[in-house]
Amino acid sequence: MPLVELPLYWVVILDIAAWGVFHMAASAACYYMPARWFSAPAGLYRIRNWERGGRFWQKYLRVKSWKHLVPDGAAMFQNGFAKKQLQQQDAGYLGVFVLESRRAELTHWLTILPGALFFLWNPLWAAWINVFYALALNIPIIILQRTNRARLERVTARRKPDR
Template identity: 45%
Template sequence: MPLVNLPHLWVVLIDIFAWAFFHLGISVICLKLPQSYFLQDKAWFRLGAWEQSGKRWQRLFFVKRWKGRLIDGTSILRRGYAKKSLHGTRLCDLNEFAAETKRAELTHWLSMAPAPLFFLWNPVWAGWIMVLYAGAFNLPIIMVQRYNRGRIDAITLATNKKGAGSFT
């Protein structure tokens, strides 16, 4: 039972505006975080060995087939680092791309966090739909970020082993 009983039309409108507010607000906050934060080696961004440098995401979910169809948030906000393609092949470009995948991943993890709030004004069944929406919208984007970062990490590791400053 929701904490607040509202007409269905109001509930739907509040849901739409609440999700827009949360998605945009969290995106703006994450865009304001300095890139230096994402260049650091933080444990929560590290890929697990089970991810096999992103290959596991491709094997399980065929990420390469559908990742190009996802909308990059930079096209909506008109700010940030577009991740549709690499901005260069030098080691610093690859590191910057990897850092921006971390920013996008954090943004989408945080975007799921408000989902339980929707139980306050939605019936329980609709609250669960909001939780499912949060996962269905954000988890594919998180998968793509981890897939791309795994690929970039493999390239930068190989480049570092060679001692070269660029990837060709």
């Protein structure tokens, strides 16, 4: 039972508005975070061994077959970094691309979190629909970011001279 009971049409309006606010807030928050926060491939951003350099996602979810359907959120911000396709091949650009893919991944993780708030004003069935929406919209983009980043990290590691 929701904490606040509203007529269904208000619930729908509130849900749409709330998701708009949550998407924009997560995007803006991550956009303004310092780049140094995304510079290390540690913690959340570390590609795990089981991901096999992104090949796991391609093998089981066929990322290449649907990645063209995913919109690039860079257009939301004046100086957003486009990640739809590589613009250059030099190491500096690839490093920025990797960093920005970490920023994008965090943005989508943060966008999932508010899904729990929908239990406050939605009937149980509608709250679960909102949680499903958050997962269905964001998990594929997280997977895409991880796949691309794993591939780029392999490429940049091969290009670095031995020390």
